[in-house]
Amino acid sequence: MNIINDDDMKNILVTTCDADSKFPSNYTAALTWKYLEEKQPALTTIYQSPLFYNWKLDSLSFITRVTGLLRSLLMLGALIPFNINTMSIFSFSLSLAKKGNFIHPGYQMDDIICLIRWMGVTQQRLRISMIPVPVVSGPTSGETIETEIMEWARQARRWTIGAAEVFHYFIIKAKHIPKIAAFSWGFVFIIYYGVLLCSAGLFNFASTISMLVLVKNVPPIITYIMYGLFGLQMLTFLVAFIIDAIIVRLINVHEFIFILRNIFHFISTPFVLVAYSLVELYALHEVVIFGKKVCKHGASAKNILN
Template identity: 85%
Template sequence: MVISFEEKTPEKKKKCQYLQDRFKDAGFEQIILTVHPYGLPNEIPGKCSNSNYGLRMAVNKINVADDDMKNILVTTCDADSKFPPNYIAALTWKYLQENQPALTTIYQSPLFYNWKLDSLSFITRVTGLLRSLLMLGALIPFNINTMSIFSYSLSLAKQGNFIHPSYQMDDIICLIRWMGVTKRRIRISMIPVAVISGPTSGETVEFEIIEWARQARRWTIGAAEVFHYFIIKAKHIPKMAAFSWGFAFIIYYGVLLCTAGLFGLTSTLSMILLVKRVPLSITYVITTGDVLDESQQESFKSFYRSGKGFVGIHAAADTEYAWSWYNGLLGGYFAGHPSRLQNATLNIVDQNFIATKHLPKQWKRFDEWYNFQMTQWNKVNVLITIDEKSYYGGEHGKIHPMSWYQNYDGGRSFYTQLSHQQDSYLDSLFVQHLLGGIQYAMTGRTK
């Protein structure tokens, strides 16, 4: 297994060690961790250059003879990919069944773009499945391009000079690059098992519209990049192969781009109509002191009491000490903290709530840890507590809440004490925690 990081990945040494420990007994012959240097000439930081670097380093390390490369299949994927247990078996079976077409075929699984698609709304499920149907109905059978997670022989990668590091769309760029080097049309063969990729579906109808608009923009930019690369490389591809692939690509993405333009117009109109019904929230991100005058406080209360939400982050507890209503809204005020940031262990009290269900039962973090005053913890739903034995300076004993939520005075309130440091917003666990809190405040969803 090869895991490739970018040089600017936060805490990459810690992550490398974690992955080594996590997968050391998982059955891999080797675990190769690579770090793609930043600023290499003629490279763009991204998946193409990172995959290219990682694959080249791995080939050098395992030292495989050229004749044996046809017996090694490479699968490229994203960090948020979820493979079924029989993926490798299905890939191997397909490859052997087709008599090891090492230099002519790339293998693609059907992709489903949301880990929890089955739990979302009907409309979101339908539109999410449309992405997969586009792949199954056109991209694979017409050999237009692979998508995100695909497999190929190491022989093809080596003869095709690996992956071009100056582009972003690694899946289609690989296909064009390898057609030019191998002088033939590359076939895409479907593996009969599905893979789940990270969520590119919105969790509500409104967010689904926004997500489709975002994807349409990505397709437009990506198609332009690919077409530019194809024009440059077409002279190296046999004429019939270049013509047939180029024709299919233009028809498919031309239709998509036309549809994307129409969708951009209709989504704008739809959002104008839908946004009136979107439950909104106010978020205080590390505020301090008195930030609202009396008239603003009344406007805040009126907005919130109309069924809206509030999210408080970190020093939101160090705010509006003289406003008793805000104390009830937040659930407590800041009282102080130890003189330095420390590692500590957080205990997840509620692992079913939308903001904490993804977290480990015990979550170790480096942060600034608050003590509180004028607390109303008996009125809130506590999500996370801190183990005061795991750090210095706690003043609440066995029950020291760090995050909670409540229905309060006609609206919804969520607070998390975490995130003193900017690096918190690069931590996927914290970001998902915060996103869940915002979703609760906006929609009232708890699951």
């Protein structure tokens, strides 16, 4: 039996993925090129392709589609550039996997768990490098709109509970990570999962309602600032829809979405974000009350995928 030497492990790349993944034919070539171009950073870098959920996405409800578009945007604009975490489909060297004792299957968000553990064994914050090829991942789905929304909520709840479990794991393991690396990663993790995903939508909704109903004689400058922030938010959402219009051509996916339906989806985006935040708020209270008992990996249905 041949055993791979430690020196040779840096020449072997491992990719983990979900069953509902469609890889482009040039994924391996793009990964290899990126790895060699960066001088084989075996113990410092994890590789992530941007994920897009355009697997029959045009046949699903606005809630599922808007969520998929925003997830892709957040991966491109936050998760990868700020080295927060990999998601579902990522690649790494065999030497890093061995040094970090591979991937722990006992956690539902094992991709982030292994990132934390690997930061401890390498004694540094790991960099996430983007592979310049998109990968298609399957969105949640159901036989009817009602079941689809139920599966969407189930997925959002599971992700939130998983993020809470990850943060608990991080707090325990942080003592094994250099202080600056632990603080910087923990800070961006809280900003992304705690503020951006959970709190931002609810804060915007509550502040808007209070300005319209409760607060009287609002100074004009405050009104202008509120409208400006709302416009900036909608502009950000527009970027997600523009990326979607471009990416379907790059990945050769045929979608047909009438322009009025697309406009409706765009207008509904802040409301979907509020609904998502409400599910997250509920899930966080579940974790607080029931603890580890709710930390289970219940996969969402994806019945329309074939």
